[in-house]
Amino acid sequence: MAEGGRSKKYEYYEMVSDLYVNPRYLRSIIEKESTNKKDNETYREYVERLRGRKFEDEEWENSCGISSKILETEVNTDQLDVTHLICLFENIFKEVHKDDVGDFPSNLLEKLRDVKIKRDRFFDNTAAAEDSINLGTLKTALSEVLKDVENFYSPLDDGQGQNQNYERRIFLDEERIKNFHSMLDPSNQQLRENIKNLVENAILQEELTSERDTVNSCAVFHGFDLLVKERNDERVPENTKIANEKILENSVKFVVVEGIAGSGKTTFLKNIILQFFNRPHTIVENLDHFDQLILFDLRERTAKTLSDVVKQLFGDLCGEQEKENVLEAILRRKVIFVLDSFDDVNTDSYKIVKEIIARSWRTGSRVLITTRPHCKERLKKLLSKNDVSSIVYGINPISKLEDQVEFLKMYENSSNEANQAGVAMIEKFKSLEPEVRTLFTEPVNLMLFRLFHLHFPEKILSWHKSMGIAYFIFGLYRKIAVSKLQTPNSPEGENMLDEMFKIIGRVALELLHDNFVTFSEDKYQEIKTSCRIQGVNEEAENIILGVVLKKHRTVAENAPQFFEFRHKIIQETFAAHYIVERIFDEQYSPLNSIIDKVARETRLNPDYPLADASHGNRTSSKHRFPRNLLRETLQYVVLELNRRSPSRFQQRWPELQEALRDAGIENAFDWQDCLRLCAGVKLVAEIAALKRKDEDTWFVNKGLEVAAIAAMLQYVQPKSIHLTMRSEDLDLTQWKKLVRRRKGDILLVLNEHEGDEYKTHDDLLQPLNESKIRIVRFDGCVSHPDSVTALASKAHEAEINIRMADPLDLRALSGKYKKLNVRTRQLPSDATPMPLPDTPAPSLQVDGADERFKGAVAHTITLLAPQNKRFLTLKLQPSKVEWRSTLRELHALGIRTEEDDRTRVPGIRTEEDDRTRVPGITTEEDDRTRVPGIRTEEVDRTQAHGPRTQEGDRTRLEETKLSGLINIYIREELPEKVEVIKVEDKHD
Ligand SMILES: Nc1ncnc2c1ncn2[C@@H]1O[C@H](COP(=O)(O)OP(=O)(O)OP(=O)(O)O)[C@@H](O)[C@H]1O
Numbered sequence: 002m003a004e005g006g007r008s009k010k011y012e013y014y015e016m017v018s019d020l021y022v023n024p025r026y027l028r029s030i031i032e033k034e035s036t037n038k039k040d041n042e043t044y045r046e047y048v049e050r051l052r053g054r055k056f057e058d059e060e061w062e063n064s065c066g067i068s069s070k071i072l073e074t075e076v077n078t079d080q081l082d083v084t085h086l087i088c089l090f091e092n093i094f095k096e097v098h099k100d101d102v103g104d105f106p107s108n109l110l111e112k113l114r115d116v117k118i119k120r121d122r123f124f125d126n127t128a129a130a131e132d133s134i135n136l137g138t139l140k141t142a143l144s145e146v147l148k149d150v151e152n153f154y155s156p157l158d159d160g161q162g163q164n165q166n167y168e169r170r171i172f173l174d175e176e177r178i179k180n181f182h183s184m185l186d187p188s189n190q191q192l193r194e195n196i197k198n199l200v201e202n203a204i205l206q207e208e209l210t211s212e213r214d215t216v217n218s219c220a221v222f223h224g225f226d227l228l229v230k231e232r233n234d235e236r237v238p239e240n241t242k243i244a245n246e247k248i249l250e251n252s253v254k255f256v257v258v259e260g261i262a263g264s265g266k267t268t269f270l271k272n273i274i275l276q277f278f279n280r281p282h283t284i285v286e287n288l289d290h291f292d293q294l295i296l297f298d299l300r301e302r303t304a305k306t307l308s309d310v311v312k313q314l315f316g317d318l319c320g321e322q323e324k325e326n327v328l329e330a331i332l333r334r335k336v337i338f339v340l341d342s343f344d345d346v347n348t349d350s351y352k353i354v355k356e357i358i359a360r361s362w363r364t365g366s367r368v369l370i371t372t373r374p375h376c377k378e379r380l381k382k383l384l385s386k387n388d389v390s391s392i393v394y395g396i397n398p399i400s401k402l403e404d405q406v407e408f409l410k411m412y413e414n415s416s417n418e419a420n421q422a423g424v425a426m427i428e429k430f431k432s433l434e435p436e437v438r439t440l441f442t443e444p445v446n447l448m449l450f451r452l453f454h455l456h457f458p459e460k461i462l463s464w465h466k467s468m469g470i471a472y473f474i475f476g477l478y479r480k481i482a483v484s485k486l487q488t489p490n491s492p493e494g495e496n497m498l499d500e501m502f503k504i505i506g507r508v509a510l511e512l513l514h515d516n517f518v519t520f521s522e523d524k525y526q527e528i529k530t531s532c533r534i535q536g537v538n539e540e541a542e543n544i545i546l547g548v549v550l551k552k553h554r555t556v557a558e559n560a561p562q563f564f565e566f567r568h569k570i571i572q573e574t575f576a577a578h579y580i581v582e583r584i585f586d587e588q589y590s591p592l593n594s595i596i597d598k599v600a601r602e603t604r605l606n607p608d609y610p611l612a613d614a615s616h617g618n619r620t621s622s623k624h625r626f627p628r629n630l631l632r633e634t635l636q637y638v639v640l641e642l643n644r645r646s647p648s649r650f651q652q653r654w655p656e657l658q659e660a661l662r663d664a665g666i667e668n669a670f671d672w673q674d675c676l677r678l679c680a681g682v683k684l685v686a687e688i689a690a691l692k693r694k695d696e697d698t699w700f701v702n703k704g705l706e707v708a709a710i711a712a713m714l715q716y717v718q719p720k721s722i723h724l725t726m727r728s729e730d731l732d733l734t735q736w737k738k739l740v741r742r743r744k745g746d747i748l749l750v751l752n753e754h755e756g757d758e759y760k761t762h763d764d765l766l767q768p769l770n771e772s773k774i775r776i777v778r779f780d781g782c783v784s785h786p787d788s789v790t791a792l793a794s795k796a797h798e799a800e801i802n803i804r805m806a807d808p809l810d811l812r813a814l815s816g817k818y819k820k821l822n823v824r825t826r827q828l829p830s831d832a833t834p835m836p837l838p839d840t841p842a843p844s845l846q847v848d849g850a851d852e853r854f855k856g857a858v859a860h861t862i863t864l865l866a867p868q869n870k871r872f873l874t875l876k877l878q879p880s881k882v883e884w885r886s887t888l889r890e891l892h893a894l895g896i897r898t899e900e901d902d903r904t905r906v907p908g909i910r911t912e913e914d915d916r917t918r919v920p921g922i923t924t925e926e927d928d929r930t931r932v933p934g935i936r937t938e939e940v941d942r943t944q945a946h947g948p949r950t951q952e953g954d955r956t957r958l959e960e961t962k963l964s965g966l967i968n969i970y971i972r973e974e975l976p977e978k979v980e981v982i983k984v985e986d987k988h989d
Contacts, residue, residue: 027086028078034093044072044089051096064092074386079352080359087117112146174326181318181330187292196314197278200296203554204271210452210481210567211547220415222272222284223265223408223444227394230259231381242397242727245269249287249367253390257380258371260396261677262570262633263445266371269396270296270341273369277337290365292334296556298341299350300518303560307356313557335365343372343380345518345569358387374674375632375665398442400704400732405438406431408447426454429461436466436734439708445570446470449477456480467681471637472644474574475502482548486541500535501545504528506579509572511599516630518572519553519563549575570633577637584642584653592656596631628663635664636678643682654684669693676709683715690716698723704730707739714742721777725750728762728781737768744773751781758848759806759826763788769795782806789813808864810835823865824848827857834864842873842899850877859887863894870895 038047049055062069068081068088075081081089091110119142184192206215227248229241248256260266272284277294297310304310308324311331319327338357346354357368372380377393384391399405406427413423430438430450441447449470453461456477479502486494508528512520525546532542549571553563566572583595590598628635639657643650650657666675669692672685679685690713693699697720701710704726722743724731728751740747751762762781766788769776776796783789784806792801796817803811805825814821815838823837824846837843845865850858858877866872875898877884 027083027090028081031078031086031090031093034090034097041076043074043076044092045069048072048092048096051093070388071386080355080387082359083117087113109146109149112142112149116142116146177323177326178330178333181323181327182333184318185293185327185330185334192315192317193278195317199314199556199558200274200278203556205275207268208551208567209448212551216412216415218268218271219275221411222268223399223404223411224284225265225399226397227258228397230393230395232392243394245284246286248285248369248394249290251392253367253392254361255368255370255384255389255391257377257391257393258369258396259374259377259393260371261443262373262573263443263568264396264398265444266396267341268444270339270369270371274339288337290335291337291367293331293336294339295331295336296339296341297350297353298555299347299354300342300345301555301563302347302349302519303555303557303563304353305349307353307360310353313555313560316558332360332363332366336361337366338368338370340368340370342518343370344376345516346376347516354383358383358389375629375671398705399444399447400439400442401729402431402438405441405447408444409451412448412451422455425458426451429454429458433461434465435732437464439732439735440464440466440470442705445568449474452477452481456484465681468644469640469678469680471570471574471577471678472641474571475578478502478549478571478575482545485544485548494541497535497537497541498545501532501537501542502575503579503582504531504535505546505549506575506582507599509566510576510579510596510631510634513572513576513630513634514596514599518569519565522562522564525550525562525564573634574637576631576634577641580634580638581641581645584638584649585646592653592660596628596660628660629665631660632664632666633678635660636666636675639675639679639682639685643679643684651684658688669696673706673709673713676712677705680708680712683712686712687716689713693717693719697721700725702726704732704735707732707735711735711738711742714739718744721746721748723748723750725752727752727754728760728765731765733764736765740768740772740774745775746777747774748778749776749781750778753782758782758804758824761785761788761806766791779803783809786810793817808832808835812836812838814838815840820844822846825861825865827854828861828864830857830860832864837865837867839867839869839871842871843867844874844876845872846876855884855887859890862891862896866894866896870897872896872898874898 035047042050045056045061056064061073065072065088068085071081071085072089072092078086078089090113094110119138187193205218207218207221208215224245226242227245229243232251232253243250248258258266258269269284273288274294274296276282276284277288277291282288295310295314297304304313308319308328311328312319312324315327315331338361340354340357343354354370361368370380381391381393399408409427409430410423413427430441441450450461453473457473457480479498482498482502483495486498488494505528508524512518512524517524528546529542532546533539537545549566550564551567553565555563566575580592580595583590584592587595635657639650639661642653642657661675666672669689672689672692675685676682676689686709689709693713694717699710699719699722701707701722701724707724710722722745724747731751749765751765753760759782761784763783763785765781766783769791772795774795776792776799778800779792779796780802782804783792786809789809789811790813793813796814799818800820800822801814801818802822803824805811805823808825808828811821811823818838819841821838821841821843822845823843826848827850837845845862847858847861862875
C-alpha cells in the first residue's frame with residue numbers, strides 16, 4: 002500500500018484515467034467552436050448569447066450540474082478540468098450546431114458522452130482483470146471522437162505547435178510517466194542532491210550591500226509568530242498566534258502568508274525551501290510529509306507554464322518533449338508548491354498559479370504562497386472561485402526590544418566585520434526613543450538600521466517617528482555610493498552620482514510602472530548607456546550600479562541573466578525620490594503626467610516590452626497606465642514631499658490624493674493603513690479619520706493600528722473605541738498618545754497567554770490620570786494601588802474584570818462599576834482584610850484552589866468579602882475538591898452569594914424550578930433565607946421520584962441552609978452527590 006492507504010494500483014488508475022482525456026485537446030475544440038466569444042464574457046453569458054435568451058438559474062443548474070458555478074464565472078478555459086470542459090463543449094456545441102442538417106453534430110455529442118462514461122468506468126474500476134478491457138474500449142472510443150473532430154475541424158493544435166499524430170498528442174507517454182513517478186521517489190538521493198545544489202546555489206547566500214557582503218540565510222533566520230488572519234475553517238480561531246514552525250499544521254490547500262514590504266515573506270520561504278533540502282529542521286514542522294518541493298518566484302518571467310517551472314528544477318529528467326510527462330508524474334506525488342510574491346504576479350506567472358490550482362487537487366499536495374496585503378483579496382477571490390480551501394497568516398512584527406536586539410545580534414555574529422562596531426550599533430539601537438524603535442518592527446528596517454548606523458551614526462539619535470524610514474533610504478545609498486567611489490566627496494564625483502541616481506530612479510519608476518521587479522540584461526545595458534551619455538566613466542558606473550542593483554539568481558541553469566534592485570523597497574524609494582524631484586523641477590506639470598511620462602517615453606522605443614496588464618488596465622480616465630503597482634511608491638512620495646516642503650505638499654495634496662486613490666487606497670482601512678508609512682502626515686490622518694466618521698465604534702485589535710487611531714483621533718472622535726489585544730502587542734508610547742487624544746468611551750480588554758494571566762498592566766493604566774476618557778470596560782491585571790485610583794477616576798458604569806497580581810484595596814471602585822469581577826490567587830496568610838465594594842455585589846474567583854490549600858482559599862475569600870458579606874458569585878478552580886467543610890466555614894462566617902441562574906447547566910434542576918413547577922411546595926426556612934436564585938439539587942431529585950416525604954423536605958431544608966447560599970462554580974465532573982455545586986465552563 003502507498004502512504005495514506007492508497008494502493009499503487011489506485012494511483013495508477015487515477016493517473017491513467019486522467020490522462021486519457023487530455024484537457025488541452027478539449028480546450029482546443031472549444032476554442033474552435035467559440036471563435037466569436039468576447040474576452041470578458043463568462044461562459045454562461047456566452048451560451049446565453051448563442052441561444053438568444055437568458056437561463057433561469059435552475060435551468061442553468063440542470064443544464065450544467067456541478068459545472069454550473071465555474072462556468073458562470075470563468076471567461077476562458079484555463080482552469081476547467083475535463084468534466085467542466087465536456088459540459089461546456091456540449092452546451093456550446095448544441096447551440097452552434099442547432100440548425101445543422103445531418104447526423105454529425107448529434108453523433109459527435111453522443112460519442113463524447115460515451116467517452117466520458119467509459120472514462121468514469123475506468124476510473125471507478127477496482128478489479129484488475131477489467132483494467133485492460135476498459136482501457137482498450139476507452140482508447141477506441143476516444144480515437145473515434147477525435148477522428149470525427151479532426152475531419153470536421155482542421156487538425157487540432159495543442160497550443161505548443163506540436164505536430165504529431167493525434168494519438169501521440171492526446172496520450173502522454175504512460176510508461177514514461179510511470180518511470181518518472183518512481184524516479185521521483187523521495188528516496189532517490191541522487192535527484193534530491195542535484196536539486197539541492199541548484200537551490201542552495203540560488204538562495205543560500207544573501208547578498209547585502211555587495212557581492213562580498215553576504216550572509217548565510219539559514220544562519221541569520223530569526224523566528225517569528227504568525228497570526229491567523231482569515232480562514233475558511235471555522236474551527237481555527239481568528240487572531241490566534243502560532244510560531245512559524247506550525248504553519249503547516251492545518252490541512253488547508255493554500256496557505257497564504259501575508260506581510261507588508263520587508264516583513265520577511267521571501268526570507269521565510271527561502272528557509273523553508275532550504276530546510277526541505279536538509280538544512281536545519283527548525284523552521285517548519287511536517288515538511289517531511291511531502292515527496293517533492295516546487296519553488297517559483299512569481300516575479301519571474303522565464304516560465305510560461307508549470308512544466309517550464311518543473312523543467313527549471315528537474316532539468317536532468319526533462320528533455321523538451323518530456324517536461325509535461327515529468328510534471329504529470331510529479332503531480333502524482335505529494336508536492337509542496339512554494340510560491341513567492343503574488344503581489345508581483347505577471348501575466349505568465351498568474352497563469353501558472355491557475356495551473357497549479359487546477360492540477361494540484363490530489364490529496365497531499367499543498368501550496369504555500371506569499372503576498373503583500375493589498376493583493377490578498379485578489380488571491381482570495383481566485384481561490385474561492387475555484388473552491389480551494391485556504392488560510393491567511395500575517396507575519397507578526399518584531400516589536401519587543403529584546404527580539405529586535407536578538408535580530409541585530411544574529412546578523413552581527415554572522416558578519417565578517419569586527420565585533421566592536423556591532424556592539425556599539427546594538428547599544429545605539431537600545432538608546433533610541435521607544436517611539437522611534439517602533440519604526441524597526443520589520444526585518445528589512447532592522448537590516449537598514451545596521452547601515453544607517455554605519456553611515457549616519459550621529460543622525461540616528463535625532464530621529465523622530467514621523468520621519469519614517471523610507472525617506473532616509475535614498476540618502477543612505479547615496480552615502481554608500483560616495484564612500485565607494487575612488488575620490489569620495491569630490492564635487493564632480495557627487496554630481497556624477499546624482500545624475501546616475503536620477504537615471505536609476507527613472508528606471509525604477511518605469512519598471513514598477515510596468516510591473517517589473519526583475520529585468521533583463523538588455524535593460525541593464527540600457528541603463529549603462531544612459532549613464533555613459535551623461536559622461537559617467539565605466540568604473541564609477543559599475544561601482545554605483547553595484548550599490549543599488551544585484552544579479553537576480555534563479556534555480557534555472559543557463560538561464561539568461563536578470564537583474565534586480567537590492568530590495569524592492571530600494572526600487573520603490575528610488576522611484577519615489579525621482580517623482581519628488583520631478584515635482585520640484587516641473588512645477589506646473591500635473592502629477593499624473595509626471596508619472597505617465599516615464600512610461601510614455603519608454604513606449605516610444607519599439608523594442609521595449611509591453612506593459613504587463615496582469616494587474617489591470619488603466620484605473621482612471623485621467624491617466625493612461627495602471628497605478629496600483631505604485632501603491633507603496635506613492636506613499637513614499639507623500640512622506641518625502643511632506644517632509645521636504647510642507648507648502649508644496651499642501652499644494653499637491655489633491656493630486657496625490659487622487660493618485661493614491663487610483664492606486665487602490667480607497668476605503669477607510671486603506672487610508673488607515675497608509676498611516677503606517679506616512680505616520681506624521683496630518684492630511685493622511687485626517688482623511689483616514691473622516692472615512693470612519695460614521696462608525697459609532699472603532700474596533701482596534703492589532704498593536705500596529707494603535708498609532709494610526711491615535712493620529713486619527715485628532716480629527717474624529719467616535720462614540721466608543723473597543724481595544725482588544727494582548728498586552729504585549731500594545732505599545733506603551735502609542736497607547737499614551739491614544740489616551741491623551743481620546744475624549745469619550747473606551748473599552749479596554751487586555752488578554753494574556755495562558756499562564757501569564759497575572760502579568761501586570763499597571764504601566765498602561767498610569768496614563769489614564771491625565772486623560773479625558775471614560776472607561777466602560779476594563780479587563781486586565783493590576784498590582785499597584787495607583788492603578789486602582791487611575792481606573793476609578795475614569796470608570797463609569799463600567800464592567801470591570803480585574804486580575805489582582807497583588808492584594809489590593811478596590812473600594813475606590815465603588816460607585817464606578819455596574820459589574821465587578823475579581824480574580825485572585827490565594828492571598829498570604831498575614832494579609833490584612835481588603836473588602837471588595839458592596840454594591841453591586843462583586844464576583845470573586847480564586848485561582849489555584851486546591852485540596853491542600855482549602856484553608857487558604859477560605860481565608861482569601863473572607864479577606865476579600867465585602868462588608869455585607871454578599872458576593873454575586875464565587876468561583877473556585879479546580880473542581881475535584883470536596884468543598885463542603887469550606888462552605889460550612891464560610892457560611893458560618895455569614896458569607897453568601899446571590900446569583901446562579903446565569904450558569905445553570907442542563908439537567909441540573911433547582912428548587913426555584915421546582916417551586917415554579919409545583920406551586921406552593923416550599924418550606925418556611927427556605928422562604929425566609931432565600932436570596933433570589935439560590936437552589937439545591939437534592940430537592941429536584943426527591944421530586945423527580947414523586948410526592949415528597951416529610952424526610953425529603955427536611956433534608957432539603959438542611960441542604961438549603963448550608964449549600965443554597967453559596968454557589969461555587971467548578972469545572973469538569975460533578976461529584977456523585979451534589980448539594981450545592983453548580984458546574985460552569987470557564988467563561989472568561
Ligand atoms: N526572519 C528573518 N530573519 C532574518 N532576516 C530576515 C528575516 N526576514 C527578513 N529578513 C531580512 O530582511 C530583508 C527583507 O525581507 P524579505 O525580502 O524576506 O521581505 P518581504 O516580505 O519578502 O518583502 P517584499 O514584500 O518587499 O518583497 C531580507 O533581505 C532579509 O535580509
